[in-house]
Amino acid sequence: MHFMRFVAVAFVTVLLMAGCSEKSTQPTDNGNPEGSLLKVGEGEDQGYKVELYSEKTFAVGYHRIYVKLTKTSTGALVDRAAVSVVPMMDMGAMKHSAPHEDHEGVSAINGLFHCAVNFIMAGMWELRVNFRDEENGTEGEVVMNINVAAGNMLKSVAGTDGKNYFITLVKPEKPVVGMNDFEITVHYRETMMSFPAVEDLAVKMEPTMPSMGHGSPNNVDPTHQQNGHYLGKVNFTMTGDWRVDLDLARGDSLLHTSFDITIP
Template sequence: MSCTDDSDDPIPIVEENPLAEYTMLKAVKANNHSIELYSEQEQFTIGYNELFIRIKDEASESYVSDANISWNPVMHMTEMMHSCPKSEVSKTENASVYKGSSIFQMPGNADEYWELNLEYTIAGQTYNATERIEVKAPVDGKKRVSVFMGTDETRYVLAMMPMKPEVAVNDFSAVLFKMENMMTFPAVEDYKIMIDPRMPGMGNHGSPNNEDLTYDPASKMYNGKLSLTMTGYWKINLKLLNDNDEVLKGEDVTEENEASSLFFEIEF
């Protein structure tokens, strides 16, 4: 007699994870679901975060493809709470993957923290889940988001979109929001963001062929061109102008004024 591996039992099909190349930042366990949050980044960070969501039904071990999801990140400070600019959560080409973006203005610490509130509907039933998340400063310490009061007495949030800088004329984008109240941050359209990149460690020299950022309704971003003529540390000096070309924040760079009060930073 000999032993065989023959069996009539069905072979389970293992579903390939469409987000396998991304980092799972958090898995929220609630309502017999596992809500998985993924990113290209290694952590929730200050500034722009594009996030992808999958919801796994833990009973069937399958991923949900017909959910409607909304979210609200809330910062719990010692004396107040506030939210941040965020997009709606939308479906992607992959039926089990949803995506959205959030712009965190500040990191958490031992006493103050971010909490992500999720509401989602599956097959007509609505669920809620809340989870604390750890938002950190960028690993390189460079400034990619600015929260400021404009000359129009409006508080704005301006964030640089992620990019991989090269010695070239780079595509360069940012998103702009205003604070309507502590929980509401509508997008601002049709303003202008003027840029003046400089290398403070190299005599504060600039670069040619830059293009100021103007609003693109298709992408809902401010797009322009950033010229980087060499590797190293760059301060991207900014000026924000409203639709009447009035300066709301930022100054020209001159011999007497080496930097604008509104800026981003890049080092590569």
């Protein structure tokens, strides 16, 4: 019957048009403690094996460093220890360190101790890893040499107070179009060996595309979290060359700097 045929044709057409949609699957992670981290060095002291991992190859800027501690005799993971990583650069006439963060507390996080180093210049650095096993009080130290490449994630700026500040862009590591977490660290140089975190700044952030003279809305100015880390949000509306201007103030304006970020 004609009528039914047309109803059927219309129905099938609707089905065909409704049926074409795509599905995607999510890859799953495996449970390896160091996972896909990059091994950057290892050493032994006092019957302990120290392995160092990083998320990426070293360049000037902020790096999380993951320390894995095992007993050489048994191969067992040590999961209660105090761990610190101290960077040192020997420039012949003088030595200096760089801002760094020790593992907080003594409990490993999934078998790893989380430290961080903010490399303030390129070149050959010495990393001193100190540990103290909380079970038996054994202390040890392993020294490794690593090479740090040049980079543009860190700005060294003189503040209006005459001090030298280091502002390091931590996030976004892989900037994308859309909203990105924005994280910086701020330290200043007290001595050649001491770089305390600056925790009391008001930060104003403004992303722009210099080539177009426009910015983006909905950005969130970074605010202090802890240890000199400031967290905000930055909105990159398109790919291309962006500049993020930062005004840091303690009451009066303290310093201004900017980061150039290219969104691929």
